[in-house]
Amino acid sequence: MMDKEKIEQAVRLFLEGIGEDPNREGLLGTPDRVARMCSEIYGGLGQDAGQYLHTTFEAKNNELILEKDIDLYSVCEHHLLPFYGKAHIAYIPDGRVAGLSKLARTIEVFAKRPQIQEQLTAQTADALMEHLKPKGVMVVIEAEHMCMTMRGVRKPGTKTLTYVCRGVFENNDELINRVLMMVR
Numbered sequence: 001m002m003d004k005e006k007i008e009q010a011v012r013l014f015l016e017g018i019g020e021d022p023n024r025e026g027l028l029g030t031p032d033r034v035a036r037m038c039s040e041i042y043g044g045l046g047q048d049a050g051q052y053l054h055t056t057f058e059a060k061n062n063e064l065i066l067e068k069d070i071d072l073y074s075v076c077e078h079h080l081l082p083f084y085g086k087a088h089i090a091y092i093p094d095g096r097v098a099g100l101s102k103l104a105r106t107i108e109v110f111a112k113r114p115q116i117q118e119q120l121t122a123q124t125a126d127a128l129m130e131h132l133k134p135k136g137v138m139v140v141i142e143a144e145h146m147c148m149t150m151r152g153v154r155k156p157g158t159k160t161l162t163y164v165c166r167g168v169f170e171n172n173d174e175l176i177n178r179v180l181m182m183v184r
């Protein structure tokens with residue numbers, strides 16, 4: 001559970017820290033707004049990643065399934081600035097498939113936390129392996145980090161691509177290339 005009062009105090013202190021007046025009219029409601037926003041954008045903290053994967057359906061054939069271009073928003077844990085882009089989740093079932101929306105819901109559990117992209121990619125793949133028990137999973141994320149665009153090195157347009165393979169995808173160039181081709 002989030003401590004809304006603590007977040008509000010911190011926001012007031014932060015505003016003072018940057019030389020603002022937290023009591024000026026435009027900022028009066030800001031601590032409350034930020035606290036409410038936090039329960040949304042950090043709402044994955046403490047959530048069980050398996051919760052969306054309890055209901056599965058029988059699969060007649062175990063062919064590759066790819067859910068691509070999933071809109072993704074997360075927050076980098078180093079600067080607390082957003083990174084955002086697309087996620088692609090491929091898996092080969094082993095007799096059971098998940099509801100299509102549940103792949104996106106699973107990645108959201110991990111995206112709604114202070115994150116680094118590599119870890120977000122790996123945690124999603126591992127959760128799918130653990131709870132869906134497929135033959136293999138591949139998760140690809142391409143994202144732009146605002147800590148690299150609006151500040152720091154200032155390189156807008158730079159995309160960071162991460163991918164993680166588990167199960168039959170591991171070291172299987174043919175499968176990996178098939179997914180990458182379908183994603184392009």
Ligand SMILES: Nc1nc2c(ncn2[C@@H]2O[C@H](COP(=O)(O)OP(=O)(O)OP(=O)(O)O)[C@@H](O)[C@H]2O)c(=O)[nH]1
Nearest residue numbers: 076077078079115116117118145147148151152153
């Ligand atoms: N590996 C990884 N690095 C990230 C991610 N998000 C942000 N970063 C990087 O985290 C690093 C933090 O580096 P520091 O040197 O501690 O912080 P900094 O002085 O603000 O660094 P600059 O961004 O280079 O100005 C930066 O290089 C960021 O680009 C991520 O998802 N994965």
Ligand SMILES: [Zn+2]
Nearest residue numbers: 076078079147
């Ligand atoms: Zn950052």
